[in-house]
Amino acid sequence: MLLVVDAGNTNVVFAVHDGHVWRGTWRIATDPQRTSDEYAVWLLALLQYSGIDRAGITGAVIGTVVPAALYHLRRLCRDWFASEPLVARAHLHWGFEIKVDQPTEVGADRLLNALAANWRYGGPLVVVDFGTATTFDVVDEDGAYLGGVIAPGINLSIEALHRAAARLPRIGIGRPHSVIGRATVPAMQSGIFWGYVGLIEGLVQRISGEYGRTLRVIATGGLAPLFAEGTGVIEQIDPDLTLDGLRLLAERNPAPTLSRERTRLLDSD
Known part of the structure; x- marks a missing residue:
């Protein structure tokens, strides 16, 4: 399953897609100071309530217009879901031309x-x-x-x-x-x-x-x-x-991988 994170100026939306349908969608107010552990306490409770096993989440993708929120969202994916998230950037493979000046x-x-x-x-x-x-x-x-x-x-x-x-x-x-x-x-x-x-x-x-x-x-x-x-x-x-x-961007691009050291530490927890 794929963890999808859309961090906007007002809300951060989390969703899980199982390859066929969206299994759940949840939102929380955007706060760049909110830590990865705070996100985890909130999100893991919602996943459990929705009957979604976090071990089944094998990938993550983040889109954000709030750069200050990215660090903690990355840490959430790495530390709690053992996934290095793909971050939506212009240089990725989008499948179309971006015909703008910058x-x-x-x-x-x-x-x-x-x-x-x-x-x-x-x-x-x-x-x-x-x-x-x-x-x-x-x-x-x-x-x-x-x-x-x-x-x-x-x-x-x-x-x-x-x-x-x-x-x-x-x-x-x-x-x-x-x-x-x-x-x-x-x-x-x-x-x-x-x-x-x-x-x-x-x-x-x-x-x-x-x-x-x-x-x-x-x-x-x-x-x-x-x-x-x-x-x-x-x-x-x-x-x-x-x-x-x-979700489509994640399908078009190779999934990033966690470093071996980080993977080893996660496996030992």
Whole structure:
């Protein structure tokens, strides 16, 4: 079985794939100071509760946009699962071209989304990921990654609005009953929801115009279902896109190996 770790700015998602299906998916708030032992106490309890024997996990892959979290996640894989994790990097074999000026600057999550979306749906397409940032990533008909757009995330925008304007409260995200808000909170909710719907529709239209043809739009991230309700642009919601990208990347690249000394120490425990 493969241990998959997707470390984002807000949450770290752990999942186990048995070669056929996902056996479980769990998430914890991202904290770069959380140690490998703290991760282990939490994760091993969840694995046991789900009936998954950690001895059956024979490989690991990590994708992260939080470099400070990588050390402890690597230690988790090495010390508790006897696996040297594959870390998603631009120099690995992705199975497609990365047609941007600086490939090493592209977030791993964006490449992973492109990999999984092309594998599942085929290009050309746009992947919209509703994360800490809202990203739009373009894949051509050959599966090549062409770049995209990075916009402020929805929660980030709400927090910035609350902090910058003393009289504006912190609000929840929801679809308002009308565009014209007749009080402060409904007006803010309308601006966030319909404002982001306009952002999605406008950027997809401009991306398609620049590309020269209509592109299929795939959405992922926790808020994808909510915003898909407000627009017909989004054709498919895929919550497991990044995890599938990590799984596919692990299949395309040789698994790293632990050093002999580390393996010996683990076997002696």
